Amino acid sequence: MSSWWQLGESGYSGNKLGVYRVTCAFCMESGKFKSVFHAEKKKPNSDKKLNFETLECANCNGYVMVLWSASEYGGRSHDYRVLPWPLQIEKFPEHWPETIGRYWLQAQRNIQDENWDAAAVMARSALQLALRDQHANGNNLKREIDDLASKGVLPPTMQEWANHIRELGNDSAHPNPEQGPTNPQDARDIVEFLNFLLEYLYTFPYQIQRYRERRENDE
Ligand SMILES: [Zn+2]
Structure with missing residues (x-):
């Protein structure tokens, strides 16, 4: 509009x-x-x-x-x-895979409730699922992002951005007892990275698909 x-x-x-x-x-x-x-x-x-x-x-x-x-x-x-509109996030876009959307929603809610550790864990889990859904290879999130970038699935700007996301380096499957609390800005950063990644992998192709369908119907 x-x-x-x-x-x-x-x-x-x-x-x-x-x-x-x-x-x-x-x-x-x-x-x-x-x-x-x-x-x-x-x-x-x-x-x-x-x-x-x-x-x-x-x-x-x-x-x-x-x-x-x-x-x-x-x-x-x-x-x-x-x-104003409700700030509470109630649902995820319906064209996203269900499990990824559910984890994304919980990451968002944990940010709103200031549960920084939980937000980062949920964001990493959602990223993990999305990367696997795209058949990424690698034994950690960073390597999987590099792999998708090398195949052209993710743009170089996202790969470069990933280098600055500190929480991508943490391994949520094997938490370290010495690990301190998650920094609020680090939690917000990884959730924002997740938002862009899901937009790029799922929403962008979906919108192009809808645009194509509309064009075909118009012709
Ligand atoms: Zn009311």
């Missing part, structure tokens, strides 16, 4: 905001809202309009602001953006 006037040109079906989909950022309840403010901005020479709506949560009395719009011709679809 390169203009807000494109909001709603694709998205959910119907020409009204599906309030039941909106989740309160404060209490995580969905759909229990009443509208307390509504304004519209019309596109010149068109039926297209942007709706500015403030919703009050009946459960906790928090407020969310929703910007939503139906498609320009016929209102077959609509889409929306909410501020």
